[in-house]
Amino acid sequence: MRLNLLFLSIAVAVGLAVAVFGPPHMSNPLLTKDDNVLHIAGIFPIGGKGGWQGGQACQPAARLALEDVNNRTDLLPGFILKLHWNDSECEPGLGASVMYNLLYNKPQKLMLLAGCSTVCTTVAEAAKMWNLVVLCYGASSPALSDRNRFPTLFRTHPSATVHNPTRIKLMEKFGWSRVAILQQAEEVFISTVEDLEARCKEAGIEIVTRQSFLSDPTDAVRNLRRQDARVIVGLFYVVAARRVLCEVYKHKLYGKSYVWFFIGWYEDDWFEQNLEKEKINCTREQMRIAAEGHLTTEALMWNQNNQRTLSGMTSDDFRIRLNEALKKENYDIDNMRYPEGYQEAPLAYDAVWAVALAFNKTMEKLDRVGKSLKNFTYTDKETADDIYSAINSTQFLGVSGHVAFSSQGDRIALTQIEQMIDGKYVLLGYYDTQSDNLTWNNKEKWIGGKVPQDRTIVRTVLRTVSLGLFISMGTVSVVGILWAIALIVFNILHRHRKVIETSHPVCNTIMLVGVCLCLGSVFLLGLDGRFVESESYPAVCQARAWILTLGFTLGYGAMFSKVWRVHRLTTKSKQDGKVKKVEPWKLYWMRSIEIFPLEDPSSTDDDIKIRPELEHCESHHNNVWLGILCGYKGLILIFGLFLAYETRSIKVKQINDSRYVGMAIYNVVVLCLITAPVIMVIASQQDASFAFEALAIIFCCFLSMALVFVPKIAEIIQHPRDKVEAKYNTDAGVSKEDEDRYHSLLAENDELQKLISAKEEKIRILKIKLQERESMKSSGTDGTAPSAAEGMNEPICLGAGGVRNNLIPARTYLGNAAGAQPEPAGRGMGARNSANLSSA
Numbered sequence: 075m076r077l078n079l080l081f082l083s084i085a086v087a088v089g090l091a092v093a094v095f096g097p098p099h100m101s102n103p104l105l106t107k108d109d110n111v112l113h114i115a116g117i118f119p120i121g122g123k124g125g126w127q128g129g130q131a132c133q134p135a136a137r138l139a140l141e142d143v144n145n146r147t148d149l150l151p152g153f154i155l156k157l158h159w160n161d162s163e164c165e166p167g168l169g170a171s172v173m174y175n176l177l178y179n180k181p182q183k184l185m186l187l188a189g190c191s192t193v194c195t196t197v198a199e200a201a202k203m204w205n206l207v208v209l210c211y212g213a214s215s216p217a218l219s220d221r222n223r224f225p226t227l228f229r230t231h232p233s234a235t236v237h238n239p240t241r242i243k244l245m246e247k248f249g250w251s252r253v254a255i256l257q258q259a260e261e262v263f264i265s266t267v268e269d270l271e272a273r274c275k276e277a278g279i280e281i282v283t284r285q286s287f288l289s290d291p292t293d294a295v296r297n298l299r300r301q302d303a304r305v306i307v308g309l310f311y312v313v314a315a316r317r318v319l320c321e322v323y324k325h326k327l328y329g330k331s332y333v334w335f336f337i338g339w340y341e342d343d344w345f346e347q348n349l350e351k352e353k354i355n356c357t358r359e360q361m362r363i364a365a366e367g368h369l370t371t372e373a374l375m376w377n378q379n380n381q382r383t384l385s386g387m388t389s390d391d392f393r394i395r396l397n398e399a400l401k402k403e404n405y406d407i408d409n410m411r412y413p414e415g416y417q418e419a420p421l422a423y424d425a426v427w428a429v430a431l432a433f434n435k436t437m438e439k440l441d442r443v444g445k446s447l448k449n450f451t452y453t454d455k456e457t458a459d460d461i462y463s464a465i466n467s468t469q470f471l472g473v474s475g476h477v478a479f480s481s482q483g484d485r486i487a488l489t490q491i492e493q494m495i496d497g498k499y500v501l502l503g504y505y506d507t508q509s510d511n512l513t514w515n516n517k518e519k520w521i522g523g524k525v526p527q528d529r530t531i532v533r534t535v536l537r538t539v540s541l542g543l544f545i546s547m548g549t550v551s552v553v554g555i556l557w558a559i560a561l562i563v564f565n566i567l568h569r570h571r572k573v574i575e576t577s578h579p580v581c582n583t584i585m586l587v588g589v590c591l592c593l594g595s596v597f598l599l600g601l602d603g604r605f606v607e608s609e610s611y612p613a614v615c616q617a618r619a620w621i622l623t624l625g626f627t628l629g630y631g632a633m634f635s636k637v638w639r640v641h642r643l644t645t646k647s648k649q650d651g652k653v654k655k656v657e658p659w660k661l662y663w664m665r666s667i668e669i670f671p672l673e674d675p676s677s678t679d680d681d682i683k684i685r686p687e688l689e690h691c692e693s694h695h696n697n698v699w700l701g702i703l704c705g706y707k708g709l710i711l712i713f714g715l716f717l718a719y720e721t722r723s724i725k726v727k728q729i730n731d732s733r734y735v736g737m738a739i740y741n742v743v744v745l746c747l748i749t750a751p752v753i754m755v756i757a758s759q760q761d762a763s764f765a766f767e768a769l770a771i772i773f774c775c776f777l778s779m780a781l782v783f784v785p786k787i788a789e790i791i792q793h794p795r796d797k798v799e800a801k802y803n804t805d806a807g808v809s810k811e812d813e814d815r816y817h818s819l820l821a822e823n824d825e826l827q828k829l830i831s832a833k834e835e836k837i838r839i840l841k842i843k844l845q846e847r848e849s850m851k852s853s854g855t856d857g858t859a860p861s862a863a864e865g866m867n868e869p870i871c872l873g874a875g876g877v878r879n880n881l882i883p884a885r886t887y888l889g890n891a892a893g894a895q896p897e898p899a900g901r902g903m904g905a906r907n908s909a910n911l912s913s914a
Contacts, residue, residue: 115176122163128415132422139426169193191215191262198227205458211425215262232373250528254303258310295321320356323364330522338372424472432465588629595622615691
């Protein structure tokens, strides 16, 4: 947009100059010394530091064309062509100044030759004010095809849009449907990209990113890497192209995974030239590495057939003559050091021939009406229209191929495709946009031996539990299930044995059923995408939750009921304790996928990244359900641990394995409290998570079965009959009769304690009365009191002694319950009471 405004302002300025000063004063051309000379103006970009400096080769080519045209007697009879030129440096402002100087200085110019798209835009937009036809030999901007804006423009250089159909054709040929664009912020490239985007959209090709830069392409190239661009179309002048290629090397956007499209009108060794002068921070070797394998598309600028052209030369003859002329300009042609614009030199040569042919036609037409080209002035629109019609209809075979112009003034030409192979450009084929015909030579060579992909292929790999780990854990679980079934059979067969009967065989059976379910859940925990389709996975999730929860409820609940009963018995609870049935909440599960960062494959030549996925079981309100489950089951675990600790040394005959059950509960609780948080942390590591969870379940189940049943099995094996089973039961206590007697004695002891308290209160009162009598006796009132006291003392002593001799302390009886013989306490108690009463 800024360039358009600049060009427009320059054109307006030139127009104002014409309006103010008028057209340049010209004397009658017939009176000048050069009556037989037709003058044309030329603008060549040669000495600039940026943009396209193609005038270095195009100006010598135009000079050769002038020589050949002037040597022909059948062209422009009686006249010769003369070229007046200057350097524009591919700068639009300088180009406008050069044009103004050429037009306002004698002699009169009949036509303008120009090169470089930015300069041609300025010149062609202003030339209509002088009724001049402009012929551009080196301008590819698609904007120049606008006939409303550039009504008198023709060009022998094809429009840059001619490359776009070729690029689309190549993308379709190699199956690329995802491309990126890197462009220099110049109007010629902006309009080319707009046309390319429209064509890509029409062909169904995705443009993943479009990056542009002014002078430094570093950030733009870095963004291409971030966007994972693989097929990249680059549009920039050759100076910027060298900077881009250096950044391509630095960011490693080259090699077997990348394809670059460059413009084809660079010199063959463009990536090795002027590196030090332009301060490119890459060596020639690095530039060669980065340039290897890239593709170029360019309009056909050299006649590919070895035919004689209008000038009488073949394209090879012209190349020889051009090389000789460039050597005179001190260019090192022998060492393949070509100046910029070497590829476009045939276009400049044929442009001069097109001018000569157009002037020749115009002269024939003007001769019929008695006019001459020498009479042309900048206000002579009629002659200008004749020149326009003549050049519009011009067709000939030139050294650049068949020269013809479309209705927009564009060159109609084939497009050639080349590839950089081993440091040299190799012709791959041609594409005719008019007939949509691709001629292919099958000479392409790709790094890595195969066509690069247009994107990183992401392969989804489902992380599954290692098969060996699953089999090993499953085998151990099967062994555990078989062992639990065997114990169930053992428990049923020996249910009448004292050692089994007093351990609550029903609870044992329930526990074993729970163990079987928990061990069975190990198989469900290991089932994943290896064995189960994704549609069936939610059912596996549901089965996991139900079976593991139910197994835990049965197994742990049975052991919990034992320690709960022991605790109630030892604390003399008046209310029977009942363990409520703990049932799992009904959960609705679904399959969720955890996605991991991309990983490199272990070994492959393809451009592939691995995206690991891991299946998880989750519900719609996963956190809520986990909180509920962990909350109430955690409380049961902690309470069970508390009961196991409280009853660790309690011995109750009704449950002969209470200590072993307590140990089992302790181990289950500790493992559960460790396993649950660890599994949450390592959930993304499928093998570690499965192994940890499976081992915790297996260890809990095996340990519980071992603690509860191994002593019983050992006892029954050692003592097939019930003769000495009491020796096995180290927790054996008193019999049922002894226990009833113990409770009756406790009740009797409470009654006697109350009676003793009443007697002691009476003794205290009598002592007070005796003290009062003694005080009265000491004051001289001696009577029958002593005899009365003596009469009272004996029954009190006897009563007190009788009561105390019948008291049996509770701790003495408990010692007897443990197996010790009780020692009569009446003797000691009676002696102590008698002593107290005697002292009284």
